[in-house]
Amino acid sequence: LSNDVNTNPDYxxxxxxVTMSELAVPIQLENEVIAVLDIQSDEKDVFKKTxxxxxxxxxxxxxxxxxxARLYEKSQNEISDRQKAEAALRRSRxxxxxxxxxxxxxxxxxxxxxxxxxxxxxIGTQYSKxxxxxxxxxxxxxxxxxxLLSGKIPEKLMESTEEYLELMFRDDIxxxxxxxxxxxxEIQISFSDKHGNLLDNKTLTFTFKRITDY
Numbered sequence: 001l002s003n004d005v006n007t008n009p010d011y012x013x014x015x016x017x018v019t020m021s022e023l024a025v026p027i028q029l030e031n032e033v034i035a036v037l038d039i040q041s042d043e044k045d046v047f048k049k050t051x052x053x054x055x056x057x058x059x060x061x062x063x064x065x066x067x068x069a070r071l072y073e074k075s076q077n078e079i080s081d082r083q084k085a086e087a088a089l090r091r092s093r094x095x096x097x098x099x100x101x102x103x104x105x106x107x108x109x110x111x112x113x114x115x116x117x118x119x120x121x122x123i124g125t126q127y128s129k130x131x132x133x134x135x136x137x138x139x140x141x142x143x144x145x146x147x148l149l150s151g152k153i154p155e156k157l158m159e160s161t162e163e164y165l166e167l168m169f170r171d172d173i174x175x176x177x178x179x180x181x182x183x184x185x186e187i188q189i190s191f192s193d194k195h196g197n198l199l200d201n202k203t204l205t206f207t208f209k210r211i212t213d214y
Contacts, residue, residue, distance in 0.1 A: 001052055003045040021046040025055040029063050037062070116211070117145050119169045121162070134204065136191050152189045168208055175210050182208060 005011040019040040027035040113131035116124035125141040160183035184206035191200045
């Protein structure tokens with residue numbers, strides 16, 4: 001507050017300025033001055049202590065309004081970011097759904113017996129429908145390949161198959177080098193009923209290929 005700016009050493013008068021009295025109150029937000037309320041008059045001794053109190057109250061209200069506006073803008077930005085993230089998630093989910101439908105269509109219609117087998121020898125949850133018909137089995141997910149072949153091929157061939165699959169999962173062994181060791185490259189499989197009666201003989205070829213996650 002300065003009711004005579006001519007006696008205030010901090011006052012800097014601009015050319016043509018006629019100010020004689022000035023009242024300035026800072027607008028603070030979290031102990032930071034973000035603006036200043038400034039009232040000037042061309043007369044001396046215009047402002048009183050009540051004017052200071054009124055302007056301070058006004059500055060507090062303005063600071064609260066600015067803070068609320070900032071919080072609202074922040075919340076709107078957070079909502080917008082969340083909506084964008086949710087939209088991106090929906091697009092990603094839709095793409096995965098479409099990809100699964102395409103994969104399911106392929107597995108339902110391909111004539112070959114396609115399947116994935118993990119390090120434990122378990123067949124994956126997705127495999128071609130033809131595989132069930134080829135091996136005369138159903139609900140093959142999470143079953144061991146060797147168990148499905150048990151009783152259909154000689155025991156010695158079964159052991160060779162287990163050893164070969166172990167080699168296929170070793171990164172230090174070249175896949176092409178052990179390709180000729182595949183004991184199931186061309187085999188005769190016998191299918192019998194629960195009483196041991198022979199139902200059918202099939203000559204099948206199993207080809208294994210490593211799939212690596214990058």
